[in-house]
Amino acid sequence: MTYRVRALLGACAVTALSTAAMAETITVATVNNGDMIRMQGLMPEFNAKYPDIQVEWVTLEENVLRQKVTTDIATKGGQFDVMTIGTYEAPIWGKQGWLVSLNDLPADYDVDDLLPAIRGGLTVDGELVAAPFYGESSMVMYRTDLMEKAGLTMPDAPTWTFIKEAAEKMTDKDAEVYGICLRGKAGWGENMAFLSAMANSYGAKWFDMDWKPQFDSPEWKATITDYLELMTNYGPPGASNNGFNENLALFQQGKCGMWIDATVAASFVTDPKNSTVADKVGFALAPDNGLGKRGNWLWAWNLAIPAGSQKVEAAKQFVAWATSKEYLETVAAKEGWANVPPGTRTSLYENPEYQKVPFAKMTLDSINAADPTKPTVDEVPYVGVQFVAIPEFQGIGTAVGQQFSAALAGTMSAEDALAAAQAYTEREMTRAGYPK
Missing domain, CATH: 3.40.190.10 (Periplasmic binding protein-like II)
Structure with missing residues (x-):
């Protein structure tokens, strides 16, 4: 047997x-x-x-x-x-x-x-x-307890003006709590995903209808100026190295008052097994500037x-x-x-x-708020909200992202970063044979 x-x-x-x-x-x-x-x-x-x-x-x-x-x-x-x-x-x-x-x-x-x-x-x-x-898409994730402590109420559809005010009032650097966490790591799908979407809400665009780069426009200057002001005054140290995963960890550790990033992060910031603030998180649409476009991607x-x-x-x-x-x-x-x-x-x-999931409706509303065929305020020749759907964009977007990450790190000014972005993009687009 x-x-x-x-x-x-x-x-x-x-x-x-x-x-x-x-x-x-x-x-x-x-x-x-x-x-x-x-x-x-x-x-x-x-x-x-x-x-x-x-x-x-x-x-x-x-x-x-x-x-x-x-x-x-x-x-x-x-x-x-x-x-x-x-x-x-x-x-x-x-x-x-x-x-x-x-x-x-x-x-x-x-x-x-x-x-x-x-x-x-x-x-x-x-x-x-x-x-x-x-x-x-992307949306605002925020600490409800810190918002209440600041004497503010987050609107379902906030403006960038409100975000600036809240970031200032929620910052307590002595306690290592920063009013806002945003992507700073260079990459077309890292900091430029956020910045392109933010720029749309400011009325900025990558290219005009003749495929001429637009980083020398007042709209891009306003975007980068406000981004750097937010991050320099109210963001965490070393932010130029932070992408999605780094900011997620900071938020889970209770170090971010607000974080504007991918809606998919919602399940991780509300997971009590990994997030110390799981029961203190609220959600809102990505901010706008009153121009008819929100700073969210798809x-x-x-x-x-x-x-x-x-x-x-x-x-x-x-x-x-x-x-x-x-x-x-x-x-x-x-x-x-x-x-x-x-x-x-x-x-x-x-x-x-x-x-019943608290962020389900806000996620769907955010996705529906993005229109890749009309990404910004003015008409543009490209499709894509936080990217431009042409093969050349991968290299261009990353190179531009490196300029803005350097500005965040303090190694160059906003003006120099924008000028470098403009010059590089003009050169690469000419080399690629645009306009087509």
């Missing part, structure tokens, strides 16, 4: 090894933010459903991820089978034929359930070229399959699972509805359980 049990166990082990040997391994490149890390923790759920697919993860900081996946797809390196890309890359790469169409996802995926604003940004000539893992982190992948079918099964209604329900069951990846599906915002 003992021999038979051992033999059976041995047979099971061989079968398991054989299954593992036959399993197809896909490599997924992703960003090191909380929702993506959570997905990796839920891989047993995927493995139970798809035992013949193994997933290897390459998890990178945002700027590094962009460099790696851009290089890989442009050179057809084939390093990744699934890439985490943004709303900026998806339409550009889709037009180049670099991404696999997802129009043949299974019927129960329910592509028509995707929020129109998000789906539209991922569709090229009728082809869905990426599937949204989460969608976001973005999605998406899963896409590069055309060079040799494992397209396995990659599609993973993408469909990770961006499905089923995945949202899995996260809700294990982590609660507040931790579900937001901003992708109409059904989520129609769900009575999710409607």
